[in-house]
Every structure is written in C-alpha cells, then in structure tokens.
Amino acid sequence: MQSRSELPLPDDSALAHSRRVVDLVRARLAASGGWISFADYMDLVLYAPGLGYYSAGAQKFGAAGDFVTAPGLGSIFARCLARVAGDTLEQMGGGVVLEVGGGTGALAADLLQALRTRPPQRYLLLELSADLRERQRARLAAQVPELLDRVQWLDRLPDRPLTGVLIANEVLDALPVERFTMQAGKPRQLGVGLSGEELAWSAADASAALEAEVRTIEQDLGARLPDGYSSEVSLRQPAWFGALAATLGRGLALFIDYGYSRREYYHPQRTGGTLGCHYRHHWHADPFFLPGLQDITAWVDFSAAARAATAAGLDVAAYTTQAHFLLATGILQEMEAVTEASPARTQAMAAELRQLLMPGEMGERFRLLALTRDFVPAGELTMRDMRPGL
C-alpha cells in the first residue's frame, strides 16, 4: 500500500470536483451532529448523483483510469460467462441475462457477441451511473449493433421475477461497508467526522446491528477478536441479496469478486481488515484522499454473502476460485478457438490467461459464488468445490 504523499495529484478541475464532494460530506455531517457511518460516507462519495465516483464522469476503468477489471483484459472472461449463460438459457428453454453494474459495457458487448447465434431474449443492464450507461450504449452500438434492440437499461431491479442468468462482476466489493475496531472486548464503530478542517475517522459506540454481526463472526471463528483488531462488515448484504433473490424467479446468479470465506477474512493475522482505495493504479488505505476521485472498496466475505443468499431462498450451486471456474467453463477451449482464428493474438491471449488464472494475479483471490433458484446446472461450474469452507 502507498502513502498519500506518493500518490499523483489530479488537475485543477478534478480537484475542484473533489472539493464539491467534500462539501457534500460536510453538509451531511453538519445535519447529522458531526458524525456519519462509514457506509453512509461510501454511499456519498461513490454514488451521490452527479458527484460520486461511480456517478460522475471520471475515467475509472482501464489504463487511463484507476483500475482494470477482468472484462477489460480482453474477451476471454466474457466468452466463458457466455458459455455458462448460453447453456443455462438453453437448458431452461430461454430467458434473459441481467448484468448488475456493467462498467464500460465490455462484458455485455463481448458476451452478446459470443452468444450471437443463441442470444438471450433480453440483456438487462442495471446501471446507476448515467455516464456509464452512455459508455455502455456506445460500446454495444459499435460492437453488436444487430443485438442492441435486445438491450435494456434499468435503474432498479425489475418488479417481476425473471427467468435467466444474473451476472455481477466486482459489484459486491463496491457495496458500502461498516468498519470497526475492537476495544476492551467490544467493537467500536469507525465512522467519519472532522479533525480540524479535514475529514477523518471518528470512533463511536457500535450500532446494535454492527455489534451483533461482530459477535456472530466471533462465534463462527470460535474465538474473540483481540483488542486493536480492525476490519469491515457488510450490513447491507442481507437486504441486497433479499432484493436480488426476489428478482431471480428461476435460474442462475454468478457473483465474481475478490474475497475470502469468513475464516480467511477474519484471520487473526489480518489485523487491519481489507478496506482499500484504487487511484490511478495505486492501491492505498486512505478513504479520505480526494473523495469522489478514487474508488473505495472492501473484499467480500463470501460466507456472509452465501448466508444472506440462502436466507433469501437461493441455493449455493458453487463456490470456487476464479481460476477453477474459468477452467471448468472452457477457458482453454476458448483460447484455442481465438488463437486458431488469429494466430497473431497468441501472445496477448497468453498474457490475458495468466492474469485471469495465476494465483498471484486474479486466479486465486477472485472467487465465484454461483446461486440458483429452481434450477440445477447441467454443466460443471468448477473443478474445485470450496463450499465446505464457507
């Protein structure tokens, strides 16, 4: 992780934008007695309309942005998901694909291109950001114009349950989390206040929900968390999975993200938690650096996610590493198909595969959680079943 002084500074207009975001946080602090929870802070700086990191026009994705996600590396990741989605829809006799948080539109475009001989009835994109919607529309119009009329943008989940495949790549890590630190055997809630003129961490008594969740974690671990131990919990996951579960009438939901099962997440040696920020390809731990200009994220507790999903009536069909998911769903065959058709791409494909599969890259720290309702996939989703560790 890097310190503030090592990070590059933005231009004047970006700095002015960040100051407007800080003013918004200050106004919220003033209206809330000088303290807001960290999840509320994340909500503001990431999603406030027109101002938040994901809602405003910053570049975000790719080499000129802050981070790269799997769909930005090339088309192979999308082609594997297309295989799973296509087979699932065929097995169910048709249905739709719903992608949550579509980023640049690369996944949607590459997936639809791979499915052009057996496209879904509709491709729904749940996208909160007006800026990203426009980028997605442009990408799809350029790459799969013949399928554009099947694409529909949503700003909230559909009212009626759907049959099909739901995909959320790197969305769970963007859900606002609460942060806590243990003190005298009890969790203290780390929220946000002012230190002089600056936004800063501010500790308060933990909310009842946060305290209960920390006690559940301790029960699961069979040990108390020691004083000084700090980490995060996602108190919003149960409601979020509840809403998603109501949307999935029948079919398969795929969540891919960096994360751990609970025992790894709250490992005694991980004393500082997993919260981090992406800013121009630097990874650092200061969520108060240039609010609105950087991504803030926490790793996913997949045990909690699976628990929330099963409480909402879904079944856990698979939990595994990204590498074992992609190998089971045909990444090597897809690579062969691409390099046979265009041998000049062999080197680039090898690099893409390395990033997606190697343990030191995305292969091991990214996980797949596959959930189903009223559906049993005919094909394998993994070569390594990690569900017992959840």
Ligand SMILES: C[S@@+](CC[C@H](N)C(=O)[O-])C[C@H]1O[C@@H](n2cnc3c(N)ncnc32)[C@H](O)[C@@H]1O
């Ligand atoms: C790290 S980006 C990943 C984007 C894309 N899936 C990819 O792989 O490149 C996180 C995305 O999740 C979206 N997101 C976060 N919370 C969301 C929510 N509650 N509903 C829908 N999208 C959400 C953000 O707007 C953003 O597009």
